[in-house]
Structures are given as C-alpha cells and as structure tokens.
Amino acid sequence: MAPLAIGIDVGGTQIRAALVAADGAVLDRLAVPTPATEGAAFVVARIAEAARSVAGDAPVIGIGLSAPGPLDAERGIALATPTIAGFVDFPLAAEVRAATGLPVALENDGIAAAIGEWRFGAGRGLANLVYVTVSTGIGGGVVVDDHVLRGRxxxxxxxxxxxxxxGGELCACGHHGCFEAHASGTAFLARARRLAAGRAGSALHAPGPALSGAAVFAAAAAGDALAEELVAEEAEMLGLGFASLLHLYSPDVLVMGGGMSAQFAALGPRIEAAVRRIAMPPFRDVPILPAALGDNSGLAGAGALAFERFGPGAG
Ligand SMILES: [Zn+2]
Incomplete structure (x- = not known):
C-alpha cells in the first residue's frame, strides 16, 4: 500500500483530521470539538486521538498540522492563538510528535489551505496564487514564482x-480597521444585524438577533433592498482587499475559500466588478475563483506538507 499522510486542521471550535494520499485525495476524515478552554495538553491529547483514529492500520509517513496563527512555523511553536487557551509560546509540533510518535510539520492554516488549492485545486499548475479564506476571520497564503511565501x-x-x-471597526487582534474587521463573515453579520434592527420594512428585520448570514443572501436573492445593499457592501469590501493583493503579489489567480465562499455565486460577480474598478488596468483580468476543494483545502495542504517533509523523496 502506498504511504499516506495525516492532515490535521486545528481550529477554535473543531479539530479535523484526515488521511491524505500523495495526490491530495482526502480518504477518510473526522471532526471532533476543540477543548479550547481546557488547556493545551487537552488539545494535544485530542489531536493525537484524532490522528490515531483516522490512521487506523494505514502506513503513515507523518503529520501535517495546520493551526491558527500567529505561529512560528519554523520552530513549531504556537505563539499567541487567541481562540485556544494555552496556545501561547506553546511547542505544539513537539508535543504532538511526542503524543503520536510521528514527525510533525506545523503550518499556519491560511498557508496550508493555499498549498492545498495550489497543488490540487483552483490554482493547480500555476506559479503564482493568492488564497484568501473568508470565514469568521480572514486569513490566507501566497505562492509566488512556485514558492510558498513564508517570511520571518x-x-x-x-x-x-x-x-x-x-479608525475603523475593532478587530479581534485589538487594532482598528483591519480587513478582517470589515469584510469577514463576522463583520458581515454584525453589519446586517445592526442595520436590520433599524429597518422595519426589510425581511431581515423580523429574525432580530437570530439573523444568519445565509438568510441575508436568501433575502438578497428574493429582492430585499437592505439585503442587496449588505451583499453589495460585502463584495465592495472584499474587492478592496483583493485589489490590494493583486497589486502586491501579481498572482495568476486569486482563490477565495472559507465559509463565505459558499455564497460565491452571489458575491463573485460583484467582487469582480469592484476589483475591475479599483485595480490598475493591467491587473483587472486576474480570475477570482472559489476554492475548488471546499473545506478540504487545509487538510489536503497539510497532507502535502507532510509528504514534502517526510515522504519518500524528502531530503
Ligand atoms: Zn486585526
């Protein structure tokens, strides 16, 4: 049997684990809740359990571990993850290695998902890609000249x-005016709830605080004026950020993943229109595509990372 890798994505609410083949195929996957408030040792134990469970008797070369930043990927250390208690200067890779007996490569979750889409998804075969995940927060990863941009x-x-x-909205990082604070799923929903509360004529007024993001998109599709405004504003904010990314990295493609990409049919054309307006003319023809691997981007990317570091051809 050909060797396989374990890809693990540690999030603030879920730990997802998968058995990943060298071609990026996700063979078997599971998700368990993250014991986010119980301390780092509990999280490591849960990661090890999940790894053992997906691996079964399969021949496994190692673990690619994707986790929220900021983290020191080179040294395998979680530096200051706001969503998981105890992930402060915590030697995550070494602890997971000790708990599983397998070699572990740690990567920022945005970069891991970028690798997945670059190797196996919407950016396959291209030398330059920017991946942006738009979800409760916003993260991403950049590939330039066939190299993953990692930096210091x-x-x-x-x-x-x-x-x-x-002087914009307050961000989870403590600063004001971040792209995430204005364009993430969380920001979108906060804006929707705030405006819906004052708009009695809108279909969005009735659900009150229970209003969901999906309900806003459904109402926009049905022609509700406030919902249309909100979707247009979201696309405008994303277009603003995406245009800057085109200017910075000159990718062959910009790939959007994360929970918000489920609404790409509504958002995509509007984002593209905004980018066409904001970006300098030579940048306006860059395709903006939804992630091809859906929520498997990060797992496939983490698996690819394990093959690169620990696979048969690894130095
Ligand atoms: Zn921020």
Whole structure:
C-alpha cells in the first residue's frame, strides 16, 4: 500500500483530521470539538486521538498540522492563538510528535489551505496564487514564482490584518480597521444585524438577533433592498482587499475559500466588478475563483506538507 499522510486542521471550535494520499485525495476524515478552554495538553491529547483514529492500520509517513496563527512555523511553536487557551509560546509540533510518535510539520492554516488549492485545486499548475479564506476571520497564503511565501517565522500572509481604514471597526487582534474587521463573515453579520434592527420594512428585520448570514443572501436573492445593499457592501469590501493583493503579489489567480465562499455565486460577480474598478488596468483580468476543494483545502495542504517533509523523496 502506498504511504499516506495525516492532515490535521486545528481550529477554535473543531479539530479535523484526515488521511491524505500523495495526490491530495482526502480518504477518510473526522471532526471532533476543540477543548479550547481546557488547556493545551487537552488539545494535544485530542489531536493525537484524532490522528490515531483516522490512521487506523494505514502506513503513515507523518503529520501535517495546520493551526491558527500567529505561529512560528519554523520552530513549531504556537505563539499567541487567541481562540485556544494555552496556545501561547506553546511547542505544539513537539508535543504532538511526542503524543503520536510521528514527525510533525506545523503550518499556519491560511498557508496550508493555499498549498492545498495550489497543488490540487483552483490554482493547480500555476506559479503564482493568492488564497484568501473568508470565514469568521480572514486569513490566507501566497505562492509566488512556485514558492510558498513564508517570511520571518513563517508568518507571511496574515491578510486579514491589513489595515484598510483609519479608525475603523475593532478587530479581534485589538487594532482598528483591519480587513478582517470589515469584510469577514463576522463583520458581515454584525453589519446586517445592526442595520436590520433599524429597518422595519426589510425581511431581515423580523429574525432580530437570530439573523444568519445565509438568510441575508436568501433575502438578497428574493429582492430585499437592505439585503442587496449588505451583499453589495460585502463584495465592495472584499474587492478592496483583493485589489490590494493583486497589486502586491501579481498572482495568476486569486482563490477565495472559507465559509463565505459558499455564497460565491452571489458575491463573485460583484467582487469582480469592484476589483475591475479599483485595480490598475493591467491587473483587472486576474480570475477570482472559489476554492475548488471546499473545506478540504487545509487538510489536503497539510497532507502535502507532510509528504514534502517526510515522504519518500524528502531530503
Ligand atoms: Zn486585526
């Protein structure tokens, strides 16, 4: 049997694990809740359990571990993850290695997903790609000239914390005006709830605080004026950030993943229109595509990373 890798994506709410083949195929996967408030040792134990469970008796070369930043990918250390208690200067890769007996390569979750889409998804075969995940937050990863951009400590590509506005909305990082604070799914929903509360005529007024993002998109499709405004505003904010990314990295393609990409049919054309307007003319023909691997981008990318570091051809 050909060797396989374990890809693991540690998030603030879920730990997802998968058995990944060398061609990026996700063979078997599971998700368990993250014991995010119980401390790092509990999280490591849960990761090890999940790894053992997906591996079964398969021949496994190692673990690619994707986790939220900021983290020092080179040294395998979680530096200051706000969503998981105890992930402060925590030697995550070494602890998971000790708990599983397998070699572990740690990567920022945005970069891992970028690798997945670059190797096996919407950016396959291209030399230059920017991947942006738009979800509760915004993250990403960049491939330039066939190289993954990692930067000092492997921290490059924290796209969500580009400042897009002076004195803007408060971000989870503590700063105001970050791209994430204005264009993430969380920001979209906060804006929707705030405006819906004052708009009695809108279909969005009735659900009150229970209003969901999906409901806003459904109402926009049905012609509700406020919902249409909100979707247009979201696309405009994303277009603003994406245009900056085109200017910075000149990718062959910009790939959008994360929970918000489920609404790409509505958002995509509007984002493209915004980018065509904002970007300098030579940048306007860059395709903006939804992630091809859906929520498997990060797992496939983490698996690819394990093959690169620990696979048969690895130095
Ligand atoms: Zn921020």
């Amino acid at each position: 400590k492997g921290m490059a590509g924290h796209i969500g914390h580009m400042t897009v506005m002076r």
